Amino acid sequence: MKVIPAIDLMGGQVVRLYKGDPKQKTVYSDDPIEVAKKWEANGADMLHIVDLDATLGIGSNLEIIKKILAEISIPVEVAGGLRDESLISDVIKISDRIVLGTLAFKNKELLKKLLLSFGPEKIVISVDHMDGEIVIHGWQDKTGIKVIDSIKEFLEIGFTEFLLTNVNRDGTMEGPDLEYLEQACNLENTHVIASGGISNVNDVKDVKEKNAFGVILGKALYENKISIEETKKIA
Secondary structure, X not given: OEEEEEEEEEOOEEEEEEOOEEEEEEEEEOOHHHHHHHHHHOOOOOEEEEEHHHHHOXXXXXXXXXXXXXXOOOOEEEEOOOOOHHHHHHHHHHOOEEEEOHHHHHOHHHHHHHHHHHOHHHEEEEEEEEOXXXXXXXXXXXXXXXXXXXXXXXXHHOOOEEEEEEHHHOOOOOOOOHHHHXXXXXXXXXXXXXXXXXXXXXXXXXXXXXXXXEEEEOHHHHOOOOOHHHHHHHO
16 A cells, blocks of 8 residues: 655645635645655655645646656656646646546546546546535535446546545544445455545554555644654555
8 A cells, every 4th residue: 555645735835724625724834845855755655746726726836846746756646726638738747647636527528538648547536525425626516426436437437546535534633434435445446545534553554454555644644643654564
């Protein structure tokens, strides 16, 4: 199981939101490059970088992301606001993987085109949900789509990589959503990254037992409740 620290960017700062709410923001660093280097040095398998400003449609941290990518050597997946074909093409060329959420649900034709151009291993589908119902546009809009049904549909299209987040757990350190994680991991040909709610090493053990492909470390890592080193021993 891959250990993947998250670096959420807003206004050039490393932040964490509570349940995706921009009004409930904690700033952890003014130097995202330093943070990325630290997590790399501590043994992270990959970084998960999220442009929250782009996700919410209020700005962009792309230049900072490019600088991070130039400074580190471990794989990086980039997420947040990737809804335009030219932007996606630019980002996918400089990163190891991109994460698509809103676009995946709003523009299936472009999604299929991207799959043909870049292959399934380069594109992660973000299946963000509130207790089983998919949400998009920075978690602001409900869709009425069931999360497991959506994963099955993307599998049929040809995707294999998924990022599963229960928004109600994100930034809470209340433990991961194991119910939906288990259902997703039990589907054939899925590589599921578990995101949201991790608070300690026992949570990591629980996620590993569900056969997750990777685990995102967010608030618990920044609050020193868990370390990359101890997570790696379990993973």
